[in-house]
Amino acid sequence: MSSWNLPIKEIGETPLVGDGTTFRSITETVCRVTENKAPRAWWVAFLIAVNFTGIMTLAIGYLFWTGVGVWGNNAPVYWAWDITNFVWWIGIGHAGTLISAVLFLFRQKWRTAINRFAEAMTIFAVICALVFPGIHVGRAWYAYYMLPLPNEMAIWPNFKSPLIWDIFAVSTYFTVSTMFWLVGLIPDLATLRDRATNKYRRMIYGALSLGWRGSNRHWQNYERAYLILAALSTPLVLSVHSVVSFDFATSLLPGWHTTILPPYFVAGAVFSGFAMVMTLMLVTRAVYGMRSLVLMKHLELMNKIILVTGSLVGYAYAMEFFIAWYSGNEYERFLFVENRLQGPMAWAYWIMISCNVLSPQVFWFKKCRTSIPVMFVVSILVNIGMWFERFVIIVTSLYRDFLPSSWGTFRPTLVDIFTYAGTLGLFFTAFLLFIRWIPMIAIAEVKGVLPEADPHFGEGAESHGHRETFHEPIAAEAE
Amino acid sequence: MSTPAKVAPASSSVGEGAPALLLAEFNAPSEVLHAAKALREAGYTHFDTHSPFPIHGMDEAMGLGDSKLGLIVFPIGLLGGTLAFTMIHWMNNIDYPIIIGGKPASVASLPSMIPVMFELTVLLSAFATVFGMLHLNKLPRHHHPIFNSDRFASFSNDKFFVSVEATDPKWSAEKTRNLLEAAHAHHIELVYDDEEGGEDLDEAPLGSPSTSPGKVHA
Numbered sequence: 001m002s003s004w005n006l007p008i009k010e011i012g013e014t015p016l017v018g019d020g021t022t023f024r025s026i027t028e029t030v031c032r033v034t035e036n037k038a039p040r041a042w043w044v045a046f047l048i049a050v051n052f053t054g055i056m057t058l059a060i061g062y063l064f065w066t067g068v069g070v071w072g073n074n075a076p077v078y079w080a081w082d083i084t085n086f087v088w089w090i091g092i093g094h095a096g097t098l099i100s101a102v103l104f105l106f107r108q109k110w111r112t113a114i115n116r117f118a119e120a121m122t123i124f125a126v127i128c129a130l131v132f133p134g135i136h137v138g139r140a141w142y143a144y145y146m147l148p149l150p151n152e153m154a155i156w157p158n159f160k161s162p163l164i165w166d167i168f169a170v171s172t173y174f175t176v177s178t179m180f181w182l183v184g185l186i187p188d189l190a191t192l193r194d195r196a197t198n199k200y201r202r203m204i205y206g207a208l209s210l211g212w213r214g215s216n217r218h219w220q221n222y223e224r225a226y227l228i229l230a231a232l233s234t235p236l237v238l239s240v241h242s243v244v245s246f247d248f249a250t251s252l253l254p255g256w257h258t259t260i261l262p263p264y265f266v267a268g269a270v271f272s273g274f275a276m277v278m279t280l281m282l283v284t285r286a287v288y289g290m291r292s293l294v295l296m297k298h299l300e301l302m303n304k305i306i307l308v309t310g311s312l313v314g315y316a317y318a319m320e321f322f323i324a325w326y327s328g329n330e331y332e333r334f335l336f337v338e339n340r341l342q343g344p345m346a347w348a349y350w351i352m353i354s355c356n357v358l359s360p361q362v363f364w365f366k367k368c369r370t371s372i373p374v375m376f377v378v379s380i381l382v383n384i385g386m387w388f389e390r391f392v393i394i395v396t397s398l399y400r401d402f403l404p405s406s407w408g409t410f411r412p413t414l415v416d417i418f419t420y421a422g423t424l425g426l427f428f429t430a431f432l433l434f435i436r437w438i439p440m441i442a443i444a445e446v447k448g449v450l451p452e453a454d455p456h457f458g459e460g461a462e463s464h465g466h467r468e469t470f471h472e473p474i475a476a477e478a479e
Numbered sequence: 480m481s482t483p484a485k486v487a488p489a490s491s492s493v494g495e496g497a498p499a500l501l502l503a504e505f506n507a508p509s510e511v512l513h514a515a516k517a518l519r520e521a522g523y524t525h526f527d528t529h530s531p532f533p534i535h536g537m538d539e540a541m542g543l544g545d546s547k548l549g550l551i552v553f554p555i556g557l558l559g560g561t562l563a564f565t566m567i568h569w570m571n572n573i574d575y576p577i578i579i580g581g582k583p584a585s586v587a588s589l590p591s592m593i594p595v596m597f598e599l600t601v602l603l604s605a606f607a608t609v610f611g612m613l614h615l616n617k618l619p620r621h622h623h624p625i626f627n628s629d630r631f632a633s634f635s636n637d638k639f640f641v642s643v644e645a646t647d648p649k650w651s652a653e654k655t656r657n658l659l660e661a662a663h664a665h666h667i668e669l670v671y672d673d674e675e676g677g678e679d680l681d682e683a684p685l686g687s688p689s690t691s692p693g694k695v696h697a
Contacts (some may be wrong), residue, residue, distance in 0.1 A: 023531060023637035148570060156570035160579045165594040172598040176605040183609055187635065191531070194632035210619035213626070214634045216515075216541060218616040219533035224546035225612035229605060236601050243594055448532035455508040455536055 016110055016449045018292035023447050026293065030188075030439045031195055033288050038436055041287060049428035056422020059415050060135055068138050070415040076401045077410040082136035084390040085420050087244055088272070089129035089427075090170065091265070091386060094237055095273020096122025097177060100184070101233035104226075110301060112445040113294045116188075117284075118277045119181045120438070124430040125276070126174045128423040133166070135419075162246035169243040176236055180229045183222070186212050187444040241265045248393065254335040255397030258323070264316035268389060271309035271356070274302055275382035282376050284435060293441055296370055303369040306382065310360035313389070317357065335397060344409060345396045352392050355385025499624035499672040501655050502631065503641045503664035508534045511639035514662035515540040518643065521658055525647035529631070529640040551611035552604050559603030563596040624672045631670075642670075 017026075038046075063070055073080045096118035103111040134143050146167045148157050157164045189209035196202040212218070242262035249261040258264075278299070285294050321341075324332040340349045359381040362368040369375070400407045434440065451457055505511040511528050518526050519542045528537060568586065571577055576584035582591060613619070625631055625642055634640050641664070643655050652669065659667055 027531075027636045148566065155575050158577055158579055159567045159571050159595060160577075160582055160588065160591040162594075165598075168595045168598040172602040175602060179605055179609045183612070187531070191635040194635045206621060210613070211621040211623060212618070212635075213623060213631075214529040214531060214640075215616075216528040216530065216534070216537045217543065218618070219530070220538055220543055221546045221548050221612045221615045223533050224548045225608050228548065228552055228608045232601050232605050232608070235597075239594070239597060239601075246594075444532045453508060453532060453534075455512045455534055457507070457509065 016113070016295075017446065018295060021292050021450065023450065023452075026441075026443055026446050026450075027191060027195075029290065029293060030441045030443050031192060033435065033440065034192060034437055035195070039287065042432060042436065045428065046432045049425045049432060052422050052425020053429050054422075054425075055418050056131075056426055059418035059422055060131075062415060063135060063419070064140055068136065070413060072410055072412045072416050074408055074410070076406050076408050077395055077398045079394050079398065080410050081391075081412055081416045081420060082132045083247075084387065084394055085423060086129050086132035086136075087265075087390045087394075088387045089125045089132075089423065090244055091241065091269035091272045091390075092276045092383075093122040093125035093129065093173075093177070093273065094241060094266070094269035095277050096120070096125075097173075097180075097233050097237040098270050098273065099277070100180060101230040101237065104230045105234060109449045110298055112442055112449055113298050114277060114281060114302070114441075115445070116181075116184065116442040117281060117440055118273075119177065119184065120431065120434045120440075121273075121277060121280065122177050123174070123181060124427050124434070125273075126170070126177065127430065128427050130170065130174065131423055131426070133170075162243065162250050165243045166247055169240045173236060173240045176229070176233060180233060183225060183229065184442060184445075185438065186210060186222075187214065188439040188442060190214070191443050192439065238266055241269045253397055254324075254329070254332045255340075255393065258320060260316055260319055260323070264313065267309050267312040267316065268356075268386060271306060271313055272383060272386035274306050274309065275379040275386070278302055278306070278375060278379035279383065280431065282372060282379070284440065288435070288440075290441065293446060299372075299375060300366075300369045303363045303375055303378075306378070307360050307363040310356055310382065314353075314357035317353065331402065334402075339400050340392060340396045343396075343400070345392075345399060348388050348392050348396065352385050352388040355381040356389060359385070497672050498645050498652065498669050499627075500645055500670050501643045501650075501652070501659065502625065502628050502668050502670050503643075503659040503662070504630060504633075504666040505639040505641070505664060508639060510663055511641060512537060512540050514641045514659065514664065517658060517662050518641065521649065523643060523647050523649050523655075525644040525650070527642050527644075529625075529634040529642065531635055531637065531639075534639075547615060548608065548611050551614075552607045555607035555611075556600050556604035560596045560600040562603070563599035564592060567592045567595060622673075624670055627673065628668060628670045630666065630668065 071080065071082065073082070096115075099111050099118040100115045100122075103115075133146075134140060137143055137146075145151065146157065146164070159165075186209055189205050190212035193202060193205040193209050196205055242265065245261035245265035248256035249258055251257055281294060281299070281302075285291060321336055324336040339345065359378050362374060362378065368378075395410050399409055447453055503514065505514065508530065511530065512534060515526070515528050515537060519540065526541075528534070528541065530537075572584045572586070572588075578584050582588045630638075631640060641659065641662075643650065643659070647655075649655075656667055656669075
């Protein structure tokens with residue numbers, strides 16, 4: 001239905017921003033966060049986060065000094081929290097790219113309210129993820145063997161190994177996400193430069209905004225660059241978690257050797273990432289008064305995505321069991337039924353199921369989708385559940401090998417816990433610095449979706465022009 | 480959006496040295512779109528519009544062709560994929576052949592090369608996109624006469640500007656100003672170049688009179 005030329009009221013759409021939002025009020029709301037003094041809560045959170053980062057540094061230093069024996073990894077559980085944390089962090093990053101690239105290609109204009117935020121989260125999550133492959137190799141000073149560099153043994157990496165694909169996938173992902181984010185920042189840093197009242201702000205934001213002057217000749221290439229980057233990032237983000245899943249899927253271990261793993265990992269990544277965006281968004285939105293830019297409508301749409309991806313993940317869990325039974329392979333069945341569903345590690349499996357599959361089901365109800373406390377709790381549960389998903393995949397596939405003599409279990413050590421908690425500290429340190437110094441909402445993009453940004457705005461009833469609104473039928477609105 | 484009442488626009492001049500451009504300020508995207516159309520119809524080529532966000536339809540109004548960025552990105556993306564293939568083929572099949580899982584050390588192992596080829600294609604394309612965009616836009620460029628205007632700072636907030644550069648073959652301090660006034664600019668100013676500026680604006684296109692009134696001197 002071509003509804004774009006009808007007045008908003010008739011097709012039951014709501015604008016993407018709150019009432020009374022103007023170009024000027026957007027600039028004000030977003031910029032003042034970086035210009036005013038940081039609230040006390042920011043300092044408290046920042047000091048805690050920095051402390052945790054320090055703990056991580058100590059834990060990693062101790063690991064380097066002593067060796068990977070300081071972790072709980074053992075025979076037969078050779079991979080444990082290190083890879084669990086790596087996959088968890090990479091997965092969290094994926095929501096940022098989904099919001100910035102995939103929703104952009106699908107013309108989902110509501111993404112403008114959350115994309116900056118989510119992209120920043122992507123970059124910091126990938127930084128946290130990249131800590132683990134580097135430190136889990138044992139002798140970290142040989143980590144450069146992962147790269148195709150000439151070395152004294154005159155050999156090259158084995159490019160048939162998914163671990164090498166992983167290096168390329170994750171480092172490309174980090175580089176491209178960072179560039180995408182920085183390109184998106186240029187016009188907003190120019191806004192900060194033009195508002196700067198002291199010399200240092202003017203110099204620093206001036207240098208970073210590259211002399212941006214909002215020229216239409218520039219916007220043209222800029223928008224094309226944005227489109228190309230979105231088109232590149234979309235297959236990239238799908239490839240990254242697929243390649244991460246190849247680390248498992250190309251092995252011969254039951255529980256890992258599963259063809260459903262790539263799409264299942266991608267769905268899980270988006271799921272956990274949206275949950276993390278939601279957790280962070282709810283807090284910052286309340287602390288910094290961004291309610292006119294991030295509406296309940298945005299949160300509701302995100303909850304719908306959490307519901308969809310959570311159910312996809314639930315389907316994948318069920319399908320793994322179906323294949324274990326249908327294949328008639330006794331080792332598969334032993335692993336899934338005896339080692340996951342039951343057995344000494346079953347508690348991890350059931351935490352995963354209740355957090356990931358059951359808890360998002362409350363979002364079938366509009367009352368829950370639009371309730372801040374409910375969505376906050378669910379987003380935290382999903383973050384926990386998705387961590388346990390990776391733990392279940394890795395540890396419960398390893399802990400009871402196929403001879404009873406090689407059965408073992410896994411217990412994290414303090415160093416494991418400190419390292420993991422420390423990466424959370426690193427993430428929040430980076431994130432808090434980001435909301436302190438960089439516009440946390442994409443100013444230029446949100447301005448572009450205001451009704452008055454349309455050059456045909458207010459030109460009479462028959463041509464209301466191209467308005468950016470939530471597309472939704474009246475029926476849903478009347479609920 | 481209401482257009483300003485029929486009063487003579489306030490005007491001022493900024494900076495020292497040679498006049499570099501005429502800067503007209505507007506309040507709404509529709510006004511600046513009409514002004515761009517008017518300039519284009521009058522035959523101007525060295526003009527630009529400045530807005531806090533890209534305005535829908537402005538490229539057509541200014542008569543800009545399609546962005547050339549794709550032409551830069553595509554070959555470099557292909558180069559990325561080719562480089563990855565060459566690197567893997569040379570490292571794993573020629574310089575130090577390794578046979579893993581019964582997969583031959585030859586081009587027949589192409590499927591295992593695809594992930595890295597894909598990643599490097601994306602990586603080089605992304606670099607080409609970002610640096611190609613900066614190249615086409617001639618950024619970073621921290622020195623531009625337009626920044627000599629104090630009012631211009633509001634382009635990144637809620638105002639819209641049209642700038643006509645003195646290098647335009649049709650440039651005339653008087654006529655251009657009249658044209659912008661007719662387009663309902665609510666403030667017009669003549670912006671001068673800095674003394675220490677150097678080569679600030681692009682040269683006029685070939686065939687234009689070399690002694691146009693506002694020619695910028697280095």
